[in-house]
Amino acid sequence: MNEQSDLVSIIIPTYRRLHELRLAVGSALDQTHPNIEVIVVSDGPDPDVQSALVNSHPKLRYFELERNSGPAEARNLGVQMSRGEWLTFLDDDDLMLPHKVEHQLRLARTVNPLRMVSCRTIYRHDGQDDVWPKRPIEPEEDIADYILIRPSLRGRPGVLPVQTLLMHRSLLESVPFTSHKDHEDWAWLLEVWHEAGARIDFVWEPLVVYNIATQSVSRSRRANWRDSLAWADQYRRWISNDGYNSFLATKVARKAKRARDWRGLWEIAGKVLRNRPRPLDTIFLVGIGLLPNFVLHAAWKRSLSALPNEEGTPATQVDSRLPEVL
DSSP, rough: TTTTOEEEEEEEEESOHHHHHHHHHHHTTOSSSSSSEEEEESSSHHHHHHHHHTSOOTTEEEOOSSSSOOOOHHHHHHHHHHHOOOEEEETOEEEEEEHHHHHHHHHTTTSSSTTTEEEEEEEEEEEEEEOOOOOOOOTTTOOOHHHHHHHHOOOOOOOOGGGOEEHHHHHHHSSSOOOOOOOHHHHHHHHHHHHHEEEEEEEEEEHHHEEOOOOOOOOOGGGGGHHHHHHHHHHHGGGGGHHHHHIIIIIHHHHHHTTOOOOHHHHHHHHHTTOOOOOOHHHHHHHHHHHHHHHOOOOHHTTTSTTSSTOOOOOOOOOOOOOOTT
């Protein structure tokens, strides 16, 4: 295999988080696979990041969008500027373990270009590490069911962040990222699954650290329930009844409750109850409607913790020291 076909491009979109970005870039440059390039794309001009990164490492390149346009456009620019046959992504506040690219590329070389390679994820929160998902996607399982359906009160759907994936560049060239007010990663997964026929294999080990700030309200935990409902309706043709009901009864209903939008909560409940929900989805709706927000937030935090007998918990701590060049 020649040098160019062996090149892996690691693309990191960023927006005004220089300290966290330094850690992310350090983990990307620290890969055991030697033939990499790290591409950082700022979502709008950022003199501090530009000054810190430009000419700081021979494997690092920096680009900027002309204006703040969102992570999808930053990722797409990274793809356009990349030179590798294989691509992987990293958010600016997350980390990759040193063997991520090496272990995923070993599997990717043995399958066709429509097979993306994922891995398990270390959820880092509240001073602890938990490893998800509990199981890989089944060979005939639909991607929307895997990422949207909650299997139990404490169980989580399949965890499949874009930053866990290593893929052939042809997938991104045929299906670029699209911008949404929320759930952009899931939107792209549905699009590449159905429009390009992509499928997923797993390297069954934790290779990505996903940092979760449980005390703050991130974009995915805001009260923008109508954006989430509109997203589900937009992609409804690719989402089963169970997937749609589970998404509305948990994530969308929880956002409406956080916004104290009682009329919206009734609207969501009506959509679910008219769609033959599982008993579990009805239980979620009732619980979200009756329990106070602080109790629901505590329950969400507990759901991040893998059960004690689950394989891979707790996770190995990651050495996130930076290369001195940064």
